[in-house]
Amino acid sequence: MFTMRALVEARELRLVVLVPGPPGALDADVDWVHNTELSDPSPYVGPGELVMTNGLWSQGTPAVDFVANLVRARAAGVVFGLRDSVRRTPPDLVDACRAADLPLLELAVEVPFTALSHAAAAAYARRRQGTLEASVRRADALTDVISGGGGTAGALRVIRRELDLPLAVVDRAGRALAQVGVRLAEHERTTVAVALTRRPPPLEVPIGSERGATLFPIGGFGAPAAALVCFRPPAHLGEFEQGALQQAAHFLSLEIARRRAEQAIENRFAGELVDMILSGMGAPHELTHRLEAFGVDARAPLAVCALARRGTDGDQQDLADAAAEAFASDGVPAVLAPGSRDIVGILVWRTPETELGAWFDRFAARLEEAGSGPVILGFSSVAAGSSQLRTSLVEARQACRILMRQPSGPRVASFAELPSYAALLGRLDAPTLRRMADGLLGPLREQDAARNTHLEPTLRVFLDQDAQFAATAEILFVHVNTLRKRLARIRDLTGRDPLLTEGRVDLFLALQADMMTGP
CATH class of the missing domain: 3.40.1390.20 (HprK N-terminal domain-like)
Structure with missing residues (x-):
């Protein structure tokens, strides 16, 4: 032109x-x-x-x-x-x-x-040559900054120097990975994240002080991992500006792909570390070496937490990224291992242990403010060193598991704050808990499946109502005599009488064991 x-x-x-x-x-x-x-x-x-x-x-x-x-x-x-x-x-x-x-x-x-x-x-040739030369210079600058570890923020600074436009990179979780010349509000990040779920993503979203912002998808085919957001509507961007931003988006795709690959390697390394701690099979020096590879002093006091989203689905990696960013911003050395149900964090804790609960409560609040959704977090007492990590890890995960099963209640709790039955069950391994649950609940489920007798639901309501006949019958919409017949059938099938304290204790523990090992 x-x-x-x-x-x-x-x-x-x-x-x-x-x-x-x-x-x-x-x-x-x-x-x-x-x-x-x-x-x-x-x-x-x-x-x-x-x-x-x-x-x-x-x-x-x-x-x-x-x-x-x-x-x-x-x-x-x-x-x-x-x-x-x-x-x-x-x-x-x-x-x-x-x-x-x-x-x-x-x-x-x-x-x-x-x-x-x-x-x-x-003139057209000179313009095209100038555009090509600018593209080559820009590519060299982007290559240098990304290969030099400048990351997403460095790439945005390169484009910002050339175009002087407000820019940001927002991922599918609604987190701002980098911002220059602008500060996105939470609702603006959410708008971009929702737009990225559409196929194909829209080119313009209604955010910013002007009529809209332009999106340049980053990575993926049909489901981009993030977007380069320019706070100018497409109609206000010239061909040169759009070409430069599109080129930056391609380079950012490489950067995000590199970060994902690094995360996959780190996650595998961290997952092996957690397995090593739980199995107790790793040599002490190997455990120390792995912790120190993540910047965690194996000889220092260590705390363990397990966190997850309550009642919502989402990418565990997004939550792990937000947690890693929060740890780093506070200068807390930590290793994070995303799993299928939770994310385990092992961190150095040099302040008094009495402050641990309040700190984790603020930590969970920060994750929620960053767009991670409702977060629950279980944590353990502080271990004197890596040799005590197995107990701390089991305690933190069990605390998280119990919190996860509760529809309401605290979002953060230590294992010591849980009821005594949870502490006892938490020290058993998953196969033992599964056998405990199946041994008593299996016959009830078989009977319910064969004859639709509702024995297991009846038992759950009866225990929830502290063995009160009238309250249980009212909730189940049955006569008290029907309830008595069901409880007698439960006694016959399990060998535990729900009318006696010791029988109710065994049946209650079986239900809790089932909850801890269920899907």
Whole structure:
């Protein structure tokens, strides 16, 4: 592309501006030049093209009609070429262009249209060459900053220096990975995250102080991992700006793919560390080496937490990323291992243990404010070193599991704060808990499946109501005698009498064991 001003400033063309058009028209991009003598060239003139004419159409067409046809075709302007018989541009054409606010240039008799076409081609080539050179320089700068560890924020700074636009990168979880020249509010990040779930994602979203922002998807096919957000609507971005932002989005795709690969390696390494702690099979020096690889001093006091979302689905990696960012911002060395049900965190804790609960409560609140949804977190007492981590890990996970099963209640709790039955069951491994649950609940489930007797639901309600017959019967919509018959059948099938304290204790523990090992 080129501009009419560039043609006017080329002295050899001897162009004179008769009508400048609206403000900025001479500096607007022109797609190409088109020579015509048709009275209505609108079917052949493309938007943004500069029309060259000698005015031969004027013998049968008024100038106002000719100009109206060009306006309808959205032409960039008109160049009237003087000839021996016409030594000045017709006044009616000047008046028509002025009335339509359409730029009008006058070309001297001695300069042919071919010279203007060659100048346009040369200007176009220079513009394309300049765009290509800028793209190469930009690619070199982006390569340098990303390969040098500058990451997403470094890439945005490269583009910001060139375009001076407010930019941000937002991922599918609604987290701002980097921002320059702008600070996104939570609802703006959420708007971008929702847009990224659509297929294909929209090019424009209604955020920012102007009419909207432009999205440039990053990574993935149909389901991008993030978006480069420019706080200008697409209509306000030129071709050069859009090309630069699209190029940046491609480079950011590589950066995010690299980060994902690194995360996968770190997650596997962290997962092996957790398995090593739980199995007790790793040598002490190997456990120390792995902890120190994550910057965690194995000889320091260590706390263990397990966190998850309460009642919502979501990408565990997004929650792990938010947790890692929160740990890093507080300068707390930690290793995070995302699992299928929770995320285990092992961190150095050098302050008094009495402050651990309040700190984790603030930590969970920060994750929720960052867009991670309702978070629950179970934690253990502080271990004196890596040799005590197995007990701490089991305690933290069991605390998290129990909190996860509760529809309401505290979002953060230590294992020591849980009821005594939870502490006892928490020290048993999963196979033992499963056998305990199946041994008593299995016969009830078989009977319910075969005869639709509702024995297990009856037992759960009866225990929840502290063995109160009237309250249980009312909730189940059955007669008290029906309830007594069901409880007797439960006694016969399990060998535990729900009317006796010891029987209720065994049945209650079986239900809790089932909860701890259930899906």
